[in-house]
Amino acid sequence: MTTQAAWFPGRLQVLSDAECMDLLKEQVVGRVAWNEPEGPIVMPVNYAIEGSSIIFRTAIDTKLARQLHLGFASFQIDEHDEYTQSGWSVLVRGVLSCVEARQPANEDWKVVPWAAGDRHFAMRITPLIITGRRIIPS
Amino acid sequence: MTTQAAWFPGRLQVLSDAECMDLLKEQVVGRVAWNEPEGPIVMPVNYAIEGSSIIFRTAIDTKLARQLHLGFASFQIDEHDEYTQSGWSVLVRGVLSCVEARQPANEDWKVVPWAAGDRHFAMRITPLIITGRRIIPS
Numbered sequence: 001m002t003t004q005a006a007w008f009p010g011r012l013q014v015l016s017d018a019e020c021m022d023l024l025k026e027q028v029v030g031r032v033a034w035n036e037p038e039g040p041i042v043m044p045v046n047y048a049i050e051g052s053s054i055i056f057r058t059a060i061d062t063k064l065a066r067q068l069h070l071g072f073a074s075f076q077i078d079e080h081d082e083y084t085q086s087g088w089s090v091l092v093r094g095v096l097s098c099v100e101a102r103q104p105a106n107e108d109w110k111v112v113p114w115a116a117g118d119r120h121f122a123m124r125i126t127p128l129i130i131t132g133r134r135i136i137p138s
Numbered sequence: 139m140t141t142q143a144a145w146f147p148g149r150l151q152v153l154s155d156a157e158c159m160d161l162l163k164e165q166v167v168g169r170v171a172w173n174e175p176e177g178p179i180v181m182p183v184n185y186a187i188e189g190s191s192i193i194f195r196t197a198i199d200t201k202l203a204r205q206l207h208l209g210f211a212s213f214q215i216d217e218h219d220e221y222t223q224s225g226w227s228v229l230v231r232g233v234l235s236c237v238e239a240r241q242p243a244n245e246d247w248k249v250v251p252w253a254a255g256d257r258h259f260a261m262r263i264t265p266l267i268i269t270g271r272r273i274i275p276s
Contacts, residue, residue: 012253029218029225033171033178038266039210039231040171040178044218072177080167080182087167089182093174128176135253 010086015132020090023077023132025049030077032056032125034069034096042076046113054092054125055099057113068123070096075125090132092125099124153270158228161215161270163187168215170194170263172207172234180214184251192230192263193237195251206261208234213263228270232263 073096080087211234218225
């Protein structure tokens with residue numbers, strides 16, 4: 001597979017904090033990423049926003065939960081359009097913590113995992129730095 | 139924003155190596171990720187597949203190039219459907235190297251960046267481990 005030539009290369013534009021937050025509120029699925037000695041793990045999760053934090057849920061027996069390290073973690077969302085070769089991305093760099101481990105899960109967290117199983121760990125990423133950029137068709 | 143309740147939670151399924159490679163060949167945009175002390179950086183790029191390697195291009199003056207560390211890096215692709223709450227993801231963990239820095243860029247690399255500018259660094263991620271999973275509507 002080869003990508004098509006970009007006849008009219010796009011311009012990169014930095015997104016404001018407000019734009020990044022708006023995009024985070026609009027989306028439903030993003031990617032949690034954390035450092036591992038042999039390169040980061042990046043895994044999609046469905047999430048909710050609470051204040052400026054990202055909330056998602058997992059279960060103790062998932063790969064995600066086994067591998068998750070409390071501490072620094074990132075969260076990323078993006079969208080792109082192949083036809084116009086445009087898109088945007090937002091990267092949240094922050095700290096991962098476990099907000100609650102309750103069985104059954106506290107439904108007040110209002111984020112219901114797409115995958116089956118009792119995912120009763122509510123995890124939070126508290127942002128330290130939020131950056132975003134957009135590639136605009138020229 | 140809250141995600142909708144999953145009335146019929148989906149089943150998680152592990153993808154075979156062949157399925158992961160097929161998905162990598164089909165897509166055009168993925169995410170390069172690498173470790174940073176304060177959590178990973180995750181950045182979308184358009185890419186091409188050469189053998190089992192991921193090839194993308196960047197310029198020396200981009201944020202991507204300034205921050206890229208040669209060594210372990212990951213590459214991730216995914217797709218999801220909000221209505222059926224289904225999707226898949228593939229994670230490539232490997233080693234990042236610079237295959238060529240030529241000005242003008244060697245167009246034999248057949249991956250033309252969407253963003254404007256002379257992105258004459260061809261970068262390669264050589265896979266060590268490829269994993270993928272799918273969440274199937276029940």
